[in-house]
Amino acid sequence: MNTECPLPVAEDETVRLGHGSGGELTQRLLRDYIYPHFDNPWIAQGHDSATLPLTNEQLVFSTDSFVITPLFFPGGDIGELAIYGTVNDLAMSGARPRYLSCSLILEEGLSMQTLARVMSSMGKAAAASGVQLVTGDTKVVEKGKGDGLYINTAGIGSVEHGLSIGAHSILPGDLILISGDIGRHGMAVMAKRESLEFEGPLLSDCAPLHEPILALLDAEISVHCLRDLTRGGLATALVELAETGSQQFYVREDDIAICEPVLGACEMLGLDPLYVANEGRFVAFVPAQQAERALAVLAQFSVTANSRVIGAVADGRTPQVILQNSLGCERLLDRLAGEQLPRIC
Amino acid sequence: MKFLHEYRQRDAAEKIAGEIARLVTRPWTIMEVCGGQTHAIVKFGLQQLLPEQIELVHGPGCPVCVTSLEVIDQAIAIASIPDVIFCSFGDMLRVPGSERDLLAVKGAGGDVRTVYSPLHALQLAEKNPDKEVVFFAIGFETTAPANAMTAFMAAKKGLHNFSLLVSHFLVPPAIETICSAADSRVQGFLAAGHVCAIMGYEQYLALARQHRVPIIVTGFEPLDILEGVLLCVRELERGGCAVQNQYVRAVERKGNIAAQQMLQRVFDITGQTWRGVGHIDASGLRLRAEYSRFDAARKFAPVTPILAGDSGCISGRIMQGQSKPCDCPHFGGRCRPEQPLGAPMVSNEGACAAYYRYRKRSTANEH
Missing domain, CATH: 3.90.650.10 (PurM-like C-terminal domain)
Incomplete structure (x- = not known):
């Protein structure tokens, strides 16, 4: 039993259910915590979907979900994993990774500081991989219904070779x-x-x-x-x-x-x-x-x-x-x- | 870990194997007692290096395999009680009880946790004063001292929400039982090095003399085991029944006195039921009267289901060296690691799991 008197928490210190409502809080979450790490014309449009220039090359498409505990571990964190996991899946077809989507499932009560750390490392990992994160989604689940943070990414890569790798x-x-x-x-x-x-x-x-x-x-x-x-x-x-x-x-x-x-x-x-x-x-x-x-x-x-x-x-x-x-x-x-x-x- | 490579060298292994081949004049059946040794033998394919006359049979030294169905059912019943945090080593979670296993309890919402040390369970009890923390204290003389230590610490700290479900086994009485069996095929033993690291090996002197079997205290690395076989074969070929210590880097004649004292302080010796083998007098440990308040079986007096009927598992014969896993009609068919009929197919130290996991090319196509 928790006998401590709960301290008042400043508004933005933790994720609240409202952050997933689609309203003002969601906008602030996107503006303050997510967009700054993914600076590209597609995500900047804030549209429901991203319109991508399609080439004549073959495309490869892959998706992966990341549910790791702990979120931070020696040598990496869930944010890096979420980028590299999908980038590597695309690479295994010999594809050049181009575009990623990202869905976040946040647990109510997750500290904003943690979210910021994860998003920052996602941004860096995306830049290091030469991929653009072009679309995404954020949901918040009630406390106790998630391990802090789940991430799903899906990715598109282009194939510039004529091999059949498999x-x-x-x-x-x-x-x-x-x-x-x-x-x-x-x-x-x-x-x-x-x-x-x-x-x-x-x-x-x-x-x-x-x-x-x-x-x-x-x-x-x-x-x-x-x-x-x-x-x-x-x-x-x-x-x-x-x-x-x-x-x-x-x-x-x-x-x-x-x-x-x-x-x-x-x-x-x-x-x-x-x-x-x-x-x-x-x-x-x-x-x-x-x-x-x-x-x-x-x-x-x-x-x-x-x-x-x-x-x-x-x-x-x-x-x-x-x-x-x-x-x-x-x-x-x-x-x-x-x-x-x-x-x- | 630099230490390990030197016990896995091919040249040295071939040299010892050559020596064994030179010495051997007739078939010998040797039992390695410990499940860790069984796994090393099968994993490293050591039988491939030995002459055909040497047959290795696998002993009862798998803690998960020998734990009785009744105790597993007790564990399942206790783990299902609300507000109990049930802590166990990972292997135990998948051992089938009469109706289900501990993983199923976890799946149904029970708080079942894998821990790496009994002291972790003790810490959980301190951190969760409003929960009952129960540790599944299983194993041989190797794990018993640390489990004794947790009861000792719990008493010292005055914890009331911590208890042990005790299922401890002692190795020498099992060797005695195997030697005494009328149909025993075992002519020599590789004793479990880690058990002897705690208990020493003086206990084996009378046993070896009485049953005229050589007993070699043996380690767990490939070269240890090959050397243990060599010492055993040398003894057998000359008609001797000496107790020898191959594992000198870890085992002293009198063992670890401090650990033995901790054992005696907390536990006393009692009769024990070995799954698949049956009751063996003075082959188990129970908490002494002054520690009985930490006895989970007493504290919760769990109601257990009526024992299940015969699953078809022949673990008892396997653990006494009378059969090999491949002799079982269910091996690799009805009984597989993901769907075990008995404990030896579950545990990291179970003979059947070892055979299944490390199948050789020759046996691979048979199953």
């Missing part, structure tokens, strides 16, 4: 490239959520990935497939691709980089880093003879500087992912039944 294009003999070490995002969030302290800094890898991918395409690498390693991590992504593409992958665990703090945290909790989420990592399937050139291109970008080959598409008929571990023994990778749970002792 699991169906994967061919036996392709090499599997990974764009860096794995497990940082998931463990950074878990460490923060559970107040666990580990040795060494553990920062989320959350970052936009379109630049290195567009560079691969510019360098005329025949990219067969791309996949970002978000929920379910590397293992889940590979299993899905093997099944969708009806191919067999052979991967060497020793070639998969995992930094010491992630390894330590996973060991301690009994989690498998192969299944931990990333927000700035992807795998690329490329023809073997182009792999070296692809790695050289990726090496030019800090976010993909530590790219390497982790395996290959095998000739086997059964769609599955075979992992060779450090002892030279083999096992199959599979989906997890549900969430990864820490072990007991």
Whole structure:
């Protein structure tokens, strides 16, 4: 029971139901907290929808929702995730991210300071990704009916290449490239959520990935497939691709980089880093003879500087992912039944 | 964590495996007691490195697997009470009770939380004086000292809204039971290194002598386990039944005296029902009379459903080394991690979950 006398709260300190009413409060919210971070002609119109110049290029379209607790974590926050998540989904088709929409679902009582922080980092992330946030919506739900702040973004990207990038294009003999070490995002969030302290800094890898991918395409690498390693991590992504593409992958665990703090945290909790989420990592399937050139291109970008080959598409008929571990023994990778749970002792 | 790599090196593993292959002259069946070891064996594919004559069977050392259905039903009943915050290690949430699991209670609005340490639960009790906080205290001699510590601290702090649902198990009586079984196939044991880190290994000396089985205190990394197998095979081949300590970097002969004292201060030894195995005398722990006010089973006296009938799970046979997960007709079919018939398919330390998750190429197409 709260026995403290509630202090009067200045009008704009927290989100109130009225902020979602469409009236004066909504206007103020947009004017003071949202528009300043997204300066472009479309959003400035304040219209119900944005009219975008359509080109002859193919378009890709994607959407994602962000419901993370905590809103701020080492190496990022929900605002950055909401931009990079959709930007990266578009990038996985080899598209140049162009336009985003953003829907905010705010919980009554959210501090305006928190909202301002999130919007500011969304603005910066959008600028860093070269995308325009052109339309959006804001709703407020009653206290207790949301975790402070949910964000949905949808995005449109344009395709400037003639490749068909996807699991169906994967061919036996392709090499599997990974764009860096794995497990940082998931463990950074878990460490923060559970107040666990580990040795060494553990920062989320959350970052936009379109630049290195567009560079691969510019360098005329025949990219067969791309996949970002978000929920379910590397293992889940590979299993899905093997099944969708009806191919067999052979991967060497020793070639998969995992930094010491992630390894330590996973060991301690009994989690498998192969299944931990990333927000700035992807795998690329490329023809073997182009792999070296692809790695050289990726090496030019800090976010993909530590790219390497982790395996290959095998000739086997059964769609599955075979992992060779450090002892030279083999096992199959599979989906997890549900969430990864820490072990007991 | 630099420490770990040296226990996962291929050259060293192959060297030990070669040594085992050179020594072995006939088939031997060796049981690793702890579920953590089972997982390492299956995850790293250690059986692939061992000669065919060595069969590893999996012991009862999975805390989630041995917790009785009755206690899980009690947990579910207590977690369903309004104003109770029920705290548990994650694995327990998905273990099927008679009618449902703890996740279902959470889904229905119960306040069920995963914690990483029992002390987190204690903090929750301090922060929520108007709620009852119950911690599901499960596990072996490894988790028991920390759980004892929470009861001790709760008493010291004078907390009235904190209690433990205790389901603790002791390893040596289970080994004794397995050795005594008429149809036991187990010829040597890899004892659980972490249990021995707490309790030491003097208890095993009489056990090994009496049943003429070598017992090797063994760690959890691939090289630890291979070395444990090597020591065990060496002993078996020479007809010996010594107790040896492979895990010297963590285990001392007398164990951790301070932890043992905390255990004795808070708990005393009692009979215990092992799920799938049955009652074993003096194989469990209960809160001593002076701590009984922290006993959630007493405090809430939960009404539990009538025990469910036979699900078809053969966990008892698996945990006593009589069967392998693949021997079960339901493995990978009716019983899968997302739809478990029994606890060994749920837990991170359960043998069936390990077999399912780390299927080899050869078994992959069979299921």
